[in-house]
Amino acid sequence: IAVLQLRGAAGLPTAAIGGGVNVGEPVVAMGNAGGQGGTPSAVAGHVIALNQTVDATDTLTGAQETLGGLIQADTPIKPGDSGGPMVNSNGQVIGMNTAATDNYKMSGGQGFAIPIGQAMGVAGQIRSGAGSNSVHVGPTAFLGLGVVDNGGSGARVERVVSDGPASAAGFAPGDVITAIDGAPIYGATSMTDALVPHHPGDTITVSYRSASGGDRTATVMLADGPPA
Missing domain, CATH: 2.40.10.10 (Trypsin-like serine proteases)
Incomplete structure (x- = not known):
């Protein structure tokens, strides 16, 4: 759910909001x-x-x-x-x-x-401007990874967005993200949740198991884009 602010816009028609809903409707x-x-x-x-x-x-x-x-x-x-x-x-x-x-x-x-x-x-x-762990207010931080669950042990990288922050940091398909800023990552959802409080320009520390072997840590500056 997103709320957009349109500068210089006024008098725009809006959709009618309904109340309850019934089965069969x-x-x-x-x-x-x-x-x-x-x-x-x-x-x-x-x-x-x-x-x-x-x-x-x-x-x-x-x-x-x-x-x-x-x-x-x-x-x-x-x-x-x-x-x-x-x-x-x-x-x-x-x-x-x-x-x-x-x-x-x-x-x-x-x-x-x-x-x-x-x-x-x-x-x-x-x-209201009240951000939380599930509600993000302001520009969205972008890491540039497509990930999937890894059996409850991290988020496995399936896709790296070219020219994105993760690509610049050297991430590759098959890497498994295990922690962000020291907080454990259990799967794709917890990784997305970990990025919600952040904004473009923030720097995060990502711990991961490299597909080529070994545990590694990368410092990444988030860009502006969708939360992935």
């Missing part, structure tokens, strides 16, 4: 299916369950986390739709698309959305 999920841009995509369906819990994996970074309290609908959303609105038949936003079942490429896929009340609560916290 018709909904439409909209977004940027496939991340291709252009005209937003829209898929229709119905709410099939409330207060659902899922284990979600980020298709870009490999970070995994458990999400709870979600709206489940038979709307086959796709990567790129995350962050888009789920609206009811009155055009009111009732949720924010956040995850899809693994079979999203096939018919019968299902989508999950964060209830809009929960999303608005986080947005309010961001607007």
Whole structure:
């Protein structure tokens, strides 16, 4: 969930925010299916369950986390739709698309959305400037790694962004991140969490097991970009 400040903007129309949602209610999920841009995509369906819990994996970074309290609908959303609105038949936003079942490429896929009340609560916290371990206020720090879980023992590097801070520090696929600033890293999610409090320009110490052998430590200055 992000809150953007637009300089010089005023009088812009805003989406209507809905209240409660019921099982069986018709909904439409909209977004940027496939991340291709252009005209937003829209898929229709119905709410099939409330207060659902899922284990979600980020298709870009490999970070995994458990999400709870979600709206489940038979709307086959796709990567790129995350962050888009789920609206009811009155055009009111009732949720924010956040995850899809693994079979999203096939018919019968299902989508999950964060209830809009929960999303608005986080947005309010961001607007107040109250950062926390899960809420980041200001520009996002960028390390430049795509990582996956490593059996509970660190986060294994699968991808290194060229020209990013991690690339400049010499990281390579197969390295396993074990600690950041001395705090243990147990997997992809804990690594993402460790970067949340940081901002571009911060310097961190990364401990890792090199794919070529041996334990190493690198000092990295974070850049500006997505939290990975």
